[in-house]
Amino acid sequence: MGKSEKVKRLREIFYPERIAVLGVSDSPQRVGFNLFESILYGGFTGRVYPVHPRLETVLGQKVYHSLAEIPDKVDLAVIALNERATLEALQECGAKGVKGAVCVAGGYREAGDEGAVLEEELRRAAERSGVSLIGPNTLGFINNDAGLYVTFYPMQLPKGKVSFVCQSGGVGLTLMHQAADAGLGLNKWIGVGNRSTFEFADYLAFLGEDDSTAVIGLFVEGTEEAAEMVRVAGRLEKPVVVYKIGRSEEINYAALTHTGTMAGSYRVYRDIFHQFGLYPVDSLLEMVACLQGLAFAPLPAGNRIGILTHTAGPSIVAADLLLSRGCVLPALAEHTIEGVRKLTGPNPPFILKNPLDVAGMGFLAGAYGEYLALVAQDPNVDLVLTIFCQHKNWPFPTPQIIRVKEETGKPVIACYASRRSLGEEDRRLLQGHGIPLLTTPEEAAWAAAALVARAAELQRRGGQK
Amino acid sequence: MGKSEKVKRLREIFYPERIAVLGVSDSPQRVGFNLFESILYGGFTGRVYPVHPRLETVLGQKVYHSLAEIPDKVDLAVIALNERATLEALQECGAKGVKGAVCVAGGYREAGDEGAVLEEELRRAAERSGVSLIGPNTLGFINNDAGLYVTFYPMQLPKGKVSFVCQSGGVGLTLMHQAADAGLGLNKWIGVGNRSTFEFADYLAFLGEDDSTAVIGLFVEGTEEAAEMVRVAGRLEKPVVVYKIGRSEEINYAALTHTGTMAGSYRVYRDIFHQFGLYPVDSLLEMVACLQGLAFAPLPAGNRIGILTHTAGPSIVAADLLLSRGCVLPALAEHTIEGVRKLTGPNPPFILKNPLDVAGMGFLAGAYGEYLALVAQDPNVDLVLTIFCQHKNWPFPTPQIIRVKEETGKPVIACYASRRSLGEEDRRLLQGHGIPLLTTPEEAAWAAAALVARAAELQRRGGQK
Numbered sequence: 011m012g013k014s015e016k017v018k019r020l021r022e023i024f025y026p027e028r029i030a031v032l033g034v035s036d037s038p039q040r041v042g043f044n045l046f047e048s049i050l051y052g053g054f055t056g057r058v059y060p061v062h063p064r065l066e067t068v069l070g071q072k073v074y075h076s077l078a079e080i081p082d083k084v085d086l087a088v089i090a091l092n093e094r095a096t097l098e099a100l101q102e103c104g105a106k107g108v109k110g111a112v113c114v115a116g117g118y119r120e121a122g123d124e125g126a127v128l129e130e131e132l133r134r135a136a137e138r139s140g141v142s143l144i145g146p147n148t149l150g151f152i153n154n155d156a157g158l159y160v161t162f163y164p165m166q167l168p169k170g171k172v173s174f175v176c177q178s179g180g181v182g183l184t185l186m187h188q189a190a191d192a193g194l195g196l197n198k199w200i201g202v203g204n205r206s207t208f209e210f211a212d213y214l215a216f217l218g219e220d221d222s223t224a225v226i227g228l229f230v231e232g233t234e235e236a237a238e239m240v241r242v243a244g245r246l247e248k249p250v251v252v253y254k255i256g257r258s259e260e261i262n263y264a265a266l267t268h269t270g271t272m273a274g275s276y277r278v279y280r281d282i283f284h285q286f287g288l289y290p291v292d293s294l295l296e297m298v299a300c301l302q303g304l305a306f307a308p309l310p311a312g313n314r315i316g317i318l319t320h321t322a323g324p325s326i327v328a329a330d331l332l333l334s335r336g337c338v339l340p341a342l343a344e345h346t347i348e349g350v351r352k353l354t355g356p357n358p359p360f361i362l363k364n365p366l367d368v369a370g371m372g373f374l375a376g377a378y379g380e381y382l383a384l385v386a387q388d389p390n391v392d393l394v395l396t397i398f399c400q401h402k403n404w405p406f407p408t409p410q411i412i413r414v415k416e417e418t419g420k421p422v423i424a425c426y427a428s429r430r431s432l433g434e435e436d437r438r439l440l441q442g443h444g445i446p447l448l449t450t451p452e453e454a455a456w457a458a459a460a461l462v463a464r465a466a467e468l469q470r471r472g473g474q475k
Numbered sequence: 476m477g478k479s480e481k482v483k484r485l486r487e488i489f490y491p492e493r494i495a496v497l498g499v500s501d502s503p504q505r506v507g508f509n510l511f512e513s514i515l516y517g518g519f520t521g522r523v524y525p526v527h528p529r530l531e532t533v534l535g536q537k538v539y540h541s542l543a544e545i546p547d548k549v550d551l552a553v554i555a556l557n558e559r560a561t562l563e564a565l566q567e568c569g570a571k572g573v574k575g576a577v578c579v580a581g582g583y584r585e586a587g588d589e590g591a592v593l594e595e596e597l598r599r600a601a602e603r604s605g606v607s608l609i610g611p612n613t614l615g616f617i618n619n620d621a622g623l624y625v626t627f628y629p630m631q632l633p634k635g636k637v638s639f640v641c642q643s644g645g646v647g648l649t650l651m652h653q654a655a656d657a658g659l660g661l662n663k664w665i666g667v668g669n670r671s672t673f674e675f676a677d678y679l680a681f682l683g684e685d686d687s688t689a690v691i692g693l694f695v696e697g698t699e700e701a702a703e704m705v706r707v708a709g710r711l712e713k714p715v716v717v718y719k720i721g722r723s724e725e726i727n728y729a730a731l732t733h734t735g736t737m738a739g740s741y742r743v744y745r746d747i748f749h750q751f752g753l754y755p756v757d758s759l760l761e762m763v764a765c766l767q768g769l770a771f772a773p774l775p776a777g778n779r780i781g782i783l784t785h786t787a788g789p790s791i792v793a794a795d796l797l798l799s800r801g802c803v804l805p806a807l808a809e810h811t812i813e814g815v816r817k818l819t820g821p822n823p824p825f826i827l828k829n830p831l832d833v834a835g836m837g838f839l840a841g842a843y844g845e846y847l848a849l850v851a852q853d854p855n856v857d858l859v860l861t862i863f864c865q866h867k868n869w870p871f872p873t874p875q876i877i878r879v880k881e882e883t884g885k886p887v888i889a890c891y892a893s894r895r896s897l898g899e900e901d902r903r904l905l906q907g908h909g910i911p912l913l914t915t916p917e918e919a920a921w922a923a924a925a926l927v928a929r930a931a932e933l934q935r936r937g938g939q940k
Contacts, residue, residue: 038868178788258798323643333723403503
């Protein structure tokens with residue numbers, strides 16, 4: 011199957027009309043039950059046919075005793091059987107004309123030599139039957155664009171434009187939860203598993219052509235097809251944020267026994283990612299912060315960051331991180347300094363520099379907004395990072411920040427020193443207006459640095475044309 | 476004043492019976508109002524006397540027109556006046572016999588040469604009057620052990636045994652909010668400001684002798700008294716986690732104009748911290764994770780980590796980080812492997828290694844607990860990191876984790892891949908039994924690495940005796 015054929019096949023798998031769940035169960039303890047419940051719970055509007063040789067109903071739905079018995083075409087088979095029964099199920103899929111399947115069973119190459127032999131059999135059975143596989147050894151996939159949750163973790167998540175490709179179900183779950191905490195809507199999620207039919211490059215090419223995906227998060231333990239993966243990812247017209255483990259040499263063994271691939275050298279991978287225009291990060295939390303930046307904010311024209319704050323410390327923490335990541339903190343323009351003096355009088359009780367710490371003059375949202383407008387309008391500033399501390403009597407300057415962002419069109423990142431939960435309403439408002447909201451200065455700096463790097467990458471590509 | 480005299484003076488400031496607030500205001504927009512409200516709102520049970528030359532009542536309380544007018548002894552003066560009026564207020568404090576004061580005003584050495592002259596005057600005025608200062612240019616302090624909140628950010632926080640010394644109010648607020656999110660109770664919080672009377676070393680010595688503080692978080696921008704600071708911190712019989720900014724050279728200027736001190740070299744500081752037994756971290760989030768580990772878990776006997784999971788990816792992320800921080804992942808003992816085989820049959824469907832990924836066998840809490848007991852009982856394992864993913868139908872194995880920890884007495888760190896908010900009840904239960912709960916694998920690894928480092932530090936000290 012060629013590359014474009016694979017992308018077409020993935021599109022069919024992610025947007026099916028009729029799904030069969032092979033190996034459904036009536037016990038909430040079992041994976042088969044949860045895969046079926048996940049599809050119903052997630053709100054899929056197509057038809058779902060549970061299949062089991064002996065059960066009659068599950069969750070109030072009629073169970074079919076075999077795939078062949080289903081009086082309808084089936085677009086996607088979700089196979090919740092063990093590693094050997096999965097092989098036989100693929101033949102039945104072929105006979106039924108099913109073109110796509112998800113195989114969650116483990117016990118293949120990640121389990122040792124015998125498993126590797128079995129996986130080769132699986133691969134051949136799939137090819138013979140004309141079935142394309144996600145997995146095996148995967149948590150499944152999610153297409154939130156169609157309300158389709160094909161994992162054995164029933165859930166519902168806010169819809170958005172961030173998609174993930176993950177070489178681990180558990181890391182993928184962590185990313186989904188942390189992204190939801192950050193107000194980041196999910197579009198698609200793929201657990202690549204052992205990659206029997208589709209490789210990283212195929213999933214990335216698919217997301218690259220997927221109109222509802224704007225930003226991609228990629229988690230990699232290790233792969234033999236790294237070159238193709240980065241080549242494809244680097245060509246996409248949307249940013250790819252990548253987290254690759256392997257700081258320590260010993261970790262290769264653990265990765266090998268997870269998905270059957272070597273982890274390789276961390277530093278070499280980082281260099282390659284940079285070179286090909288992917289954006290490497292060092293933790294799941296950094297990935298979520300960067301994705302939030304890229305998903306909500308417009309790109310800056312350059313790397314010059316203006317910081318407004320009413321408390322110096324967080325601005326210094328953020329500046330320190332930004333300066334270590336290729337950003338600069340330009341001096342404020344003379345015009346901006348004059349503007350500040352108009353607000354404060356000729357001798358402001360703070361130093362006129364960047365970060366601009368307006369201290370006691372900036373506690374109230376109205377005044378804060380006036381200083382923010384000055385910093386954002388400064389021609390030396392490409393991106394604004396704006397810091398404010400939660401206070402019982404002094405509301406967050408959310409309307410002011412939104413107005414400044416709307417008026418200048420420049421990217422603005424808000425950093426509220428606050429409980430993560432207490433700013434929910436402000437978060438919704440800010441993000442709704444294209445302003446990421448973070449609650450620690452490092453996360454705000456991570457988001458800003460990712461935006462600056464993305465802008466530089468696009469300029470580099472433009473220069474090469 | 477000698478060192479021990481300073482500690483005694485700090486104790487008096489932190490545990491006063493009668494407080495005067497000079498420069499109170501009736502406007503919630505003003506710092507003076509918020510300092511006064513903060514003390515009332517926080518639940519201080521002693522007497523509080525608001526002072527203002529013209530106001531009659533604020534928040535329903537009689538206002539005194541001068542400090543001298545208060546018909547009572549005053550232990551602590553909270554000075555919410557500007558930088559010049561603060562000087563005069565110190566003389567009044569001296570006349571009244573007030574021994575301790577908090578000065579929040581800025582405009583001293585952080586504001587330039589003129590401010591430096593004024594600060595020297597302030598220092599001399601304080602000395603002449605026999606008054607010891609926290610600040611100036613500080614957010615204030617909190618003694619949650621006595622329900623005393625002396626900042627202009629009125630709040631209430633859960634009580635606990637973690638204390639902070641912060642060279643920034645805003646970073647301190649961020650730490651307090653993030654710590655509260657993590658279920659970490661606060662004991663004392665100190666914004667050191669410009670350190671006119673007390674130095675870092677004095678605050679650390681005070682917390683070292685403070686029975687209700689068990690763990691200390693220290694945020695430093697820069698200081699000329701670094702040597703004394705690390706010497707004192709490294710001698711304390713409680714762990715000190717330190718975050719020092721200064722990755723970039725340019726940051727020195729920002730720090731200089733904040734609290735009047737140079738940031739110095741990041742790497743040199745890190746080396747010195749290690750050498751003196753402080754634990755350096757690279758972000759506020761890492762600090763909070765480490766403090767959670769140190770505040771709740773017992774110390775491990777060594778650096779050998781056993782990991783149990785039902786999903787490989789997060790265990791590999793955690794292992795990768797642990798291995799890069801001096802921890803080891805030992806092979807499981809023969810006895811442990813036999814125990815696992817007893818549960819699974821002779822050919823378990825997963826590889827018998829560490830991290831132990833029991834995959835599909837570990838979804839249900841009961842079974843998960845049995846594997847966890849085996850890993851925790853393993854004589855090769857000093858500390859257990861246990862990973863579980865949030866699931867609609869499979870409850871967290873919280874009771875099982877608690878039982879294993881109670882039975883083995885070994886430190887156990889729980890990592891639940893979940894929304895930060897959804898595990899609140901589980902968090903309370905786990906932390907109540909001495910088990911930190913983190914929601915990303917990196918945070919769990921940070922907490923584990925901090926415990927291992929602390930145990931090694933104490934062994935090193937023991938060896939030197």
